[in-house]
Amino acid sequence: MRWTLAILTLFGAGSVEAESSPFSHDLLDGVLQAYVDEAGRIDYAALKKARAPLDTYLERLSQTSPHSNPDLFPCAQHQLAYWINAYNACVLRGVLDAFPVKSVADIGGLHGFLKEEKYTIGSEKMTLDDIENTIIRPRYKDPRIHFAVNCAARSCPALGRSAFTGENLDAQLDAATRKALANPLHVRIDRAANTVHLTKIMEWFKEDFVEWIPRDKGDVPEQATLLDYLKLYLAGADAKYVAEHPDLGIVFNEYDWASNARVAKAP
Numbered sequence: 001m002r003w004t005l006a007i008l009t010l011f012g013a014g015s016v017e018a019e020s021s022p023f024s025h026d027l028l029d030g031v032l033q034a035y036v037d038e039a040g041r042i043d044y045a046a047l048k049k050a051r052a053p054l055d056t057y058l059e060r061l062s063q064t065s066p067h068s069n070p071d072l073f074p075c076a077q078h079q080l081a082y083w084i085n086a087y088n089a090c091v092l093r094g095v096l097d098a099f100p101v102k103s104v105a106d107i108g109g110l111h112g113f114l115k116e117e118k119y120t121i122g123s124e125k126m127t128l129d130d131i132e133n134t135i136i137r138p139r140y141k142d143p144r145i146h147f148a149v150n151c152a153a154r155s156c157p158a159l160g161r162s163a164f165t166g167e168n169l170d171a172q173l174d175a176a177t178r179k180a181l182a183n184p185l186h187v188r189i190d191r192a193a194n195t196v197h198l199t200k201i202m203e204w205f206k207e208d209f210v211e212w213i214p215r216d217k218g219d220v221p222e223q224a225t226l227l228d229y230l231k232l233y234l235a236g237a238d239a240k241y242v243a244e245h246p247d248l249g250i251v252f253n254e255y256d257w258a259s260n261a262r263v264a265k266a267p
Helices: 002-011 026-035 044-049 052-063 076-098 109-115 128-140 143-147 169-181 206-212 226-233 236-244
Strands: 119-121 124-126 187-190 195-198 249-252
Touching: 026 044, 026 052, 026 076, 044 076, 052 076, 052 119, 076 119, 076 128, 076 169, 109 128, 124 128, 128 143, 143 169, 143 206, 169 226, 187 236, 195 226, 206 226, 226 236
Parallel strands: 195 249
Antiparallel strands: 119 124, 187 195
16 A cells, blocks of 8 residues: 555665565465465475475575665565565474474463574574564554464464565555455454454554554544554445444454464365
């Protein structure tokens, strides 16, 4: 969306038009296409047996980043695409290294998995928390990233089947957001109770969503709410209901940290 492109130019290098980047995400793209299904579930068992492309991609991440080689990332879109892909690839590695596990909470505890396990990114040691909360969120200020980064839990918005790229980033983030918010696991309106059930992500990172909403649209109040954000992305009857019910109550779902592994079908 054009508002985000304008914001990205404030927090990254380059112009709004995304130039091509010499850094390729093709290896990760191949992994996602081969091992992630349409629901975002991952065949970790199969990937563990054929993890060479992912490991090669991770090796490239370890040597090159927008910090170590800024010349390879000509604009903010390429930088942000890199960091989202880096987060998702590191999560895949973390799960594979511990596989089989029933929950990401079993990988050294949630604190350990997210805040202690370190990965080499552009010759720097970083945790998943470092990538998300010291780079992606404060630097790029785009709440759509919450529907793009995936921590391998069932309650995470689905992992996409293609890597993010600078050239297509805006469209990819928009598609990921609309897909997540159309999923009853993340947004479900209970008309009988006049409440909307939302993903816990929108409670944890509420300020990311409400502070981003552009105030120059005219129809957004100064004190924006999560309902105002939903109205930007919901469609059909749900969009109409939210617009007509500003008193709609909000309930946040409990977060399911169980693994997003694809379950093998019985023969």
